[in-house]
Amino acid sequence: MALLEINQISKRFGPHEVLKGLNLSVEEHQVVCLIGPSGCGKSTLLRCINGLEEIQAGEIRLHGDRVTGPGVDLNALRRDVGIVFQSFNLFPHMSVIENVTLAPIRVLGVPRAEAEGKAMVLLKRIGLEQKARDYPDRLSGGQQQRVAITRALAMEPMLLLLDEITSALDPELVSEVLNIVRELAKEGMTMLLATHEMGFAREVASKVCFLYAGVVHEEGPPEQIFGAPRDDRTRAFLRRIIEAGRL
């Protein structure tokens, strides 16, 4: 049984249908990369999985349990599924350590001392233990995004969603964030990530999905998608990426 199963989901914003009966599955310990042109629904898909957007049709199952539709405990779902946003979305009025420990303390009821101890271990791993008492505004974009990843990891999610987490970063800061994702992949963290970093996707992905017009147009191992794409649209998309010098 796949960890995450998405069956025929549709998502509309007013008359505009972003996802049109999309199917996708993510196995445990897999790293699945979503690629595709802007506006193809990558971010929307991730937000739907996390329950931040409601879907109009279809269903999403996590460990076989249906997590869409009425009566679902979204707060419980979000304890298991973490998300990291393109724009970091750290809480500016809280220090780094407060950002990381807020949810463990308030949602899981972990005692403060224990939560801070754990957070310090996580921050040490990303090399930011010195910044624990600083406020987000004093950190660089790369540091902020590393803290945002840590904040999601502090809830020990079984699935981590990464929504174009390097798009808002200066080029020289991208690698420090990607290195963390690389390490998480090595440790077996299940991740679903929307990305424009094709080289990175090729390197870490167990499966690459090309989204187009609200459905998964083509999926397969990275060697196949990047090396021998079968679909015309995938080929056209990758050609543009290569022309832009991003692959």
Add this chain to the structure above:
Amino acid sequence: MAVGIQEGARDQRWRAPSLPRDPTALSAVALVVAVIIVAATWWVAATIRAIMAEEQVSSTLVDGALLVCSIASLLLLLPAFAGLRSSRRAWTARFASDIVAARVESAAARTWCWFTFGYAATVVIILLIALFIIANDVAVGRTFFYLPLMRDSFWLVLRAFWVNVYIAIISEVLVLVWGLVVAMARLLPGRPGQPIRMMATAYTDIFRGLPAIITLYLVGFGLPLTGMPIVRDLPLPALAIIALTLTYGAYVAEVYRSGIESIHWSQTAAARSLGLSFLQSLRFVVVPQAVRRIVPPLLNDFIGLQKDTALVAIIGVIDAFNQAKIIASNHFNLSPVTTVGVLFVLVTIPQARFVDRLLEREKRRTQAGG
């Protein structure tokens, strides 16, 4: 051909650097203005002294103050002379064909002249106010600033001012809580929240529209008339607090709401994505950020509330204003009311400074480059 002519013109412009405008005339005007203002100051000071001698209220303290003011007015001559000096240097530089130095000195001269004019205008306004007060045989001064009565009634007025202060403080605490409750009610999500949202909207519409004095009147006179238990026996200040809380709760609810809505939805998204409930994300993420933003408009409303405590006089609370009115009508003199006015102003100024300081500190703490 035409192009050639244009180029020639441009060449000429380049070769002849523009001379600065001559600031001598302006400097002379500045000096004349300064001298007139100094003379006027001395004359006003002398007039005030004469009147005080006539009234036999002269004191060495006031004489000293007048003398200091008169001498201080001489300071106005400094920028005027500095302007003249720079003008002269500008001329020297011009004759020495040192155009750059001439420009620098001319600019300096003009700046000094504007200094003179600016300070002169300020002194003129102060002198006009002084003249207004001593005009018509000190009629204005006697009506509004009759010092002996102000001195004698001061403690009575100050004691009554305490009533304004505690009505304001208790109302403010209640308004902070009540306003947040109403704001939350207006922000309830979903269709089940609709009736409550509508109630909250109706409340803010009504009590923001109702003049505070009418709310006070209706609550202050109306509630005791209803004869309901408890309400019937409330003391007048308590009724005033209820009325002011109702009025300002509506304002502050809107301040809270705009503050909460000004926090970008991505903050809520981040909080909810971590598993925090709707109320938790409000409490730990949205409201703390909103509160920081609403402190300045909140202070505005609080100053308004503090001033409106003077309205409680109409329902018969003996506050500073009512007390001062009683004294004023006994003595046919408004000076005690001036005392109340001064007290109101004095309590608001430190609050404004305190909030400035608070925001400054908060900024240093959370923002980069601190």
